[in-house]
Amino acid sequence: MLDKTFDPKTAEPRLYREWEASGAFSPRDDPAAPVFSMAIPPPNITGALHIGHALNATLQDVLTRFARMRGAAALWLPGTDHAGIATQMVVERQLAAEGNIGRRELGREAFVERVWEWKERSGGTIVDQLRRLGASCDWSRQRFTLDEGLSAAVRKVFVTLHKQKLIYRAKRLVNWDPHFQTAISDLEVEQREMDGHYWHFAYPLEDGSGEIVVATTRPETMLGDTAVAVHPGDERYTPLIGKCVRLPIVGRPIPIIADDYADPEKGSGAVKITPAHDFNDFKVGQRHNLPMINIFDPFARVNDNAPAAWRGLDRLAARAKVVAEIEALGLLRGIEPTRHAVPHGDRSGVALEPYLTDQWWVDAKTLAGPAIAAVEDGRTVFEPKNWEKTYFDWLRNIEPWCISRQLWWGHRIPAWHGPDGRVFVAESEAEAKAAALEAYGRDEPLRQDEDVLDTWFSSALWPFSTLGWPERTEDLQRFYPTDTLVTGFDIIFFWVARMMMMGLHFTGEVPFRRVFINALIRDAEGAKMSKSKGNVMDPLALVDAYGADALRFTLTAMSGQARDIKLSTQRIEGYRNFGTKLWNAARFCEINGCVAVEGFDPGAATGTVNRWIAGEAAKASRAVTAALDARAFDEAAGALYRFVWNIYCDWFLELAKPILNGDDEAAKAETRAMAAWVLDLILRLLHPVMPFLTEELWAKTAAAPREGLLIAAAWPDLPESWLDPDADAEIGWLIALVTEVRQLRAETNVPPAARPALALIGAGEATRARLARHRDLIVSLARLGSIEAAPAAPAGSALFVIGEAAAALAIAQHIDLAGETARLGKEIAGHAADIERTTRKLGNPDFVARAPEAVVEENRDRLAEAQNAKARLEAARARLEALA
RNA sequence: GGGCGGCUAGCUCAGUUGGUCAGAGCGCCUGGUUUACACCCAGGAGGUCGGGGGUUCGAACCCCUCGCCGCCCACCA
Numbered sequence: 001m002l003d004k005t006f007d008p009k010t011a012e013p014r015l016y017r018e019w020e021a022s023g024a025f026s027p028r029d030d031p032a033a034p035v036f037s038m039a040i041p042p043p044n045i046t047g048a049l050h051i052g053h054a055l056n057a058t059l060q061d062v063l064t065r066f067a068r069m070r071g072a073a074a075l076w077l078p079g080t081d082h083a084g085i086a087t088q089m090v091v092e093r094q095l096a097a098e099g100n101i102g103r104r105e106l107g108r109e110a111f112v113e114r115v116w117e118w119k120e121r122s123g124g125t126i127v128d129q130l131r132r133l134g135a136s137c138d139w140s141r142q143r144f145t146l147d148e149g150l151s152a153a154v155r156k157v158f159v160t161l162h163k164q165k166l167i168y169r170a171k172r173l174v175n176w177d178p179h180f181q182t183a184i185s186d187l188e189v190e191q192r193e194m195d196g197h198y199w200h201f202a203y204p205l206e207d208g209s210g211e212i213v214v215a216t217t218r219p220e221t222m223l224g225d226t227a228v229a230v231h232p233g234d235e236r237y238t239p240l241i242g243k244c245v246r247l248p249i250v251g252r253p254i255p256i257i258a259d260d261y262a263d264p265e266k267g268s269g270a271v272k273i274t275p276a277h278d279f280n281d282f283k284v285g286q287r288h289n290l291p292m293i294n295i296f297d298p299f300a301r302v303n304d305n306a307p308a309a310w311r312g313l314d315r316l317a318a319r320a321k322v323v324a325e326i327e328a329l330g331l332l333r334g335i336e337p338t339r340h341a342v343p344h345g346d347r348s349g350v351a352l353e354p355y356l357t358d359q360w361w362v363d364a365k366t367l368a369g370p371a372i373a374a375v376e377d378g379r380t381v382f383e384p385k386n387w388e389k390t391y392f393d394w395l396r397n398i399e400p401w402c403i404s405r406q407l408w409w410g411h412r413i414p415a416w417h418g419p420d421g422r423v424f425v426a427e428s429e430a431e432a433k434a435a436a437l438e439a440y441g442r443d444e445p446l447r448q449d450e451d452v453l454d455t456w457f458s459s460a461l462w463p464f465s466t467l468g469w470p471e472r473t474e475d476l477q478r479f480y481p482t483d484t485l486v487t488g489f490d491i492i493f494f495w496v497a498r499m500m501m502m503g504l505h506f507t508g509e510v511p512f513r514r515v516f517i518n519a520l521i522r523d524a525e526g527a528k529m530s531k532s533k534g535n536v537m538d539p540l541a542l543v544d545a546y547g548a549d550a551l552r553f554t555l556t557a558m559s560g561q562a563r564d565i566k567l568s569t570q571r572i573e574g575y576r577n578f579g580t581k582l583w584n585a586a587r588f589c590e591i592n593g594c595v596a597v598e599g600f601d602p603g604a605a606t607g608t609v610n611r612w613i614a615g616e617a618a619k620a621s622r623a624v625t626a627a628l629d630a631r632a633f634d635e636a637a638g639a640l641y642r643f644v645w646n647i648y649c650d651w652f653l654e655l656a657k658p659i660l661n662g663d664d665e666a667a668k669a670e671t672r673a674m675a676a677w678v679l680d681l682i683l684r685l686l687h688p689v690m691p692f693l694t695e696e697l698w699a700k701t702a703a704a705p706r707e708g709l710l711i712a713a714a715w716p717d718l719p720e721s722w723l724d725p726d727a728d729a730e731i732g733w734l735i736a737l738v739t740e741v742r743q744l745r746a747e748t749n750v751p752p753a754a755r756p757a758l759a760l761i762g763a764g765e766a767t768r769a770r771l772a773r774h775r776d777l778i779v780s781l782a783r784l785g786s787i788e789a790a791p792a793a794p795a796g797s798a799l800f801v802i803g804e805a806a807a808a809l810a811i812a813q814h815i816d817l818a819g820e821t822a823r824l825g826k827e828i829a830g831h832a833a834d835i836e837r838t839t840r841k842l843g844n845p846d847f848v849a850r851a852p853e854a855v856v857e858e859n860r861d862r863l864a865e866a867q868n869a870k871a872r873l874e875a876a877r878a879r880l881e882a883l884a
Numbered sequence: 885g886g887g888c889g890g891c892u893a894g895c896u897c898a899g900u901u902g903g904u905c906a907g908a909g910c911g912c913c914u915g916g917u918u919u920a921c922a923c924c925c926a927g928g929a930g931g932u933c934g935g936g937g938g939u940u941c942g943a944a945c946c947c948c949u950c951g952c953c954g955c956c957c958a959c960c961a
Binding site for chain 2: 004200214215216218266268271341351354557570573575579583588591641650751830833837838848850852858859861
């Protein structure tokens with residue numbers, strides 16, 4: 001006997017162990033089986049599972065389990081990302097918290113060792129959390145972006161791209177993070193609106209003939225000014241072009257140059273140029289061959305290129321000092337408050353500094369071409385498709401990708417510097433040495449590049465590096481390209497686009513045929529969840545409270561949203577109840593001896609109720625299959641929910657009760673077999689979304705011994721031919737009749753215990769036959785005393801229309817004539833309004849002429865029905881009034 | 885400045901190519917010890933589908949426009 005409810009706490013870990021031990025998570029060996037493969041977006045090892053991971057993992061697991069049940073060799077490859085900055089940050093913080101010496105004092109090697117220790121200890125947390133959700137990943141293939149194989153792939157890619165001149169080293173302006181003292185890529189820059197000022201400074205002309213006013217929000221950068229630019233067509237300044245101003249404070253003469261960049265509309269029309277500290281100025285500097293004076297050290301403190309008094313000052317202190325001195329010099333021409341965007345590091349949260357340094361770059365423009373083409377011609381498709389626009393926009397305007405980071409945790413750049421500055425890029429130190437020997441003709445000391453690669457560099461290789469590339473492994477040949485990538489839109493640039501570029505470049509094939517973009521989860525107020533806001537929902541707490549299945553079902557049902565999902569616990573509770581509902585349906589089956597019958601053919605059932613549910617089952621299973629095929633997860637969940645609760649429980653089991661309690665043994669046997677068979681079907685269909693509860697029921701309700709686990713059971717494929725229009729119409733009629741009686745009873749306050757008689761007036765042959773077949777069912781479900789066909793309505797009956805007949809419920813003692821007359825009046829008015837509307841429509845010649853015939857026909861039927869119903873109710877009301 | 889979403893019942897959301905008086909869950913109200921289930925059952929109230937205009941025989945759905953809300957990209961004179 002099943003317990004009263006499912007207990008996820010004890011069952012989930014047990015079932016997960018069974019799955020894992022059974023080997024079901026690994027793709028089946030059958031070489032003839034179709035292949036389904038997917039690589040997980042590797043979560044950061046520093047991360048704890050958040051609700052976004054839960055959504056992402058649930059959808060992937062649904063796809064994987066679905067494919068597996070359909071017979072595919074299904075591989076969902078798991079792993080984690082080393083997350084350069086994030087991890088380094090965590091361990092540095094830990095060192096600080098322990099009162100330990102810092103990273104620098106510890107030294108590179110010892111520090112990296114510390115990070116590895118941390119990784120071994122804590123890096124597996126998120127993986128265990130995925131297990132708790134029920135993720136059926138193939139853990140035997142689990143990878144880590146910094147493991148040996150993936151590192152080899154990274155070196156191979158770096159060296160190859162370098163040979164192809166698609167990776168190069170260059171001194172350029174980068175986004176510099178003064179907190180971490182590293183370059184970061186454009187994507188890691190976050191613009192923040194800040195209050196600031198425009199300071200207007202006068203720069204005196206060198207010849208003393210006047211001054212030129214420039215404005216800036218960053219006064220401190222003037223220490224590095226090397227020109228003032230004006231627009232060539234700006235007549236106010238044409239006489240000054242070619243002259244010099246003397247840069248205040250610094251005393252350096254700098255030229256006034258003509259450049260289109262200067263906008264005569266903005267400020268004074270003259271703009272100070274600081275090539276080493278502004279991206280636009282950098283370009284101007286290149287055009288005019290201006291000196292580029294870097295005035296900051298890596299901490300964004302003023303360096304030795306500035307006058308002695310300034311050295312070592314923090315940039316903000318420098319700003320205040322510049323303003324003060326300009327003012328003291330009588331050169332301050334105005335201050336106005338302003339709000340403007342200031343770039344910040346997304347990790348550090350500090351204002352970034354455009355900074356001139358040597359970095360490694362990827363020629364992203366060249367790699368982007370094939371990545372654009374592959375989506376244009378549909379080799380890879382985005383779902384929903386509108387994300388392709390985002391993808392294209394970014395790739396078509398892509399800038400070189402800065403891949404070097406001045407960090408310690410990550411893939412060290414495989415480049416070795418010779419004493420004369422020559423660089424040897426090679427997959428190993430030995431190869432680099434060999435190349436150096438050849439180049440120099442003698443042994444020279446080499447120094448490996450200090451930098452590591454952007455974390456996303458290794459992530460970009462994920463779909464093929466995890467399968468063993470560059471070796472031509474069996475896995476690579478079998479599972480690449482992968483089928484689907486499921487991920488959030490927030491990393492289309494960071495990750496998806498770069499995987500496309502690298503995948504196409506190195507394998508010649510797209511890394512995945514489909515990119516399914518899942519929504520972002522918000523809290524109930526729609527705010528992005530973040531730790532600082534304290535609105536983070538911990539999926540594990542939700543699993544503890546409601547079970548993994550309830551959370552999974554909720555996320556699946558809500559996954560249709562385009563942009564974000566607002567999650568509320570009430571919703572999860574509702575789906576927990578859904579699981580319990582199914583559990584209890586299984587209990588009902590158990591109590592009533594509904595067990596699987598060997599050789600039972602649902603398509604050959606004879607009872608109307610059974611033929612009907614077989615058709616409904618076929619309909620539902622086809623709908624769920626189609627929805628999952630189309631990645632319409634929410635539709636699949638909806639179809640399952642309705643079928644289980646509103647069809648199977650609400651009607652089929654209720655209709656089965658009188659049969660199961662009756663004495664027609666043949667009907668009983670068939671109904672039992674059918675109830676068991678449909679339950680089995682439900683378990684299969686629901687398994688991808690609610691794996692735990694279904695697996696438990698599969699084991700516990702098995703009358704006949706099951707072969708193996710549900711996770712490895714076959715997905716149902718039911719023929720459309722099971723849909724039986726006659727059974728459908730008949731049960732539809734029965735349901736309508738019962739519902740009408742219930743409504744009428746409720747409206748007229750018939751006591752629940754009362755058993756009124758129901759008379760059908762004007763029932764045709766077919767209806768009488770239906771009545772005869774289902775008399776017991778109707779009587780029991782509608783709580784009637786009796787139901788008979790009759791020539792006329794008994795006095796004191798309440799009436800409604802069902803099909804061609806009128807139904808009279810004998811409830812004289814419960815109704816008052818006036819009340820019932822009024823009720824009928826309302827009904828009649830409703831039909832009258834309908835008749836009016838439809839008549840008007842049909843009377844419109846344009847409608848009849850232009851609307852499709854089917855629509856016109858539909859309206860004619862509708863009109864006839866309404867007229868029929870109205871006539872009957874009017875007759876009933878007339879009789880009532882005669883009584884009064 | 886460029887782009888993308890959203891605005892449908894008190895709340896959270898469905899509404900497929902325009903075609904039965906607009907749907908679900910939760911919440912609310914009324915009733916219920918029907919031997920699977922109160923994590924339940926039966927019934928009910930509740931919406932001028934953000935505003936305006938247009939196309940059409942017909943618009944929540946298509947077009948234009950306005951208004952909010954949110955996000956992405958660009959922008960430190």
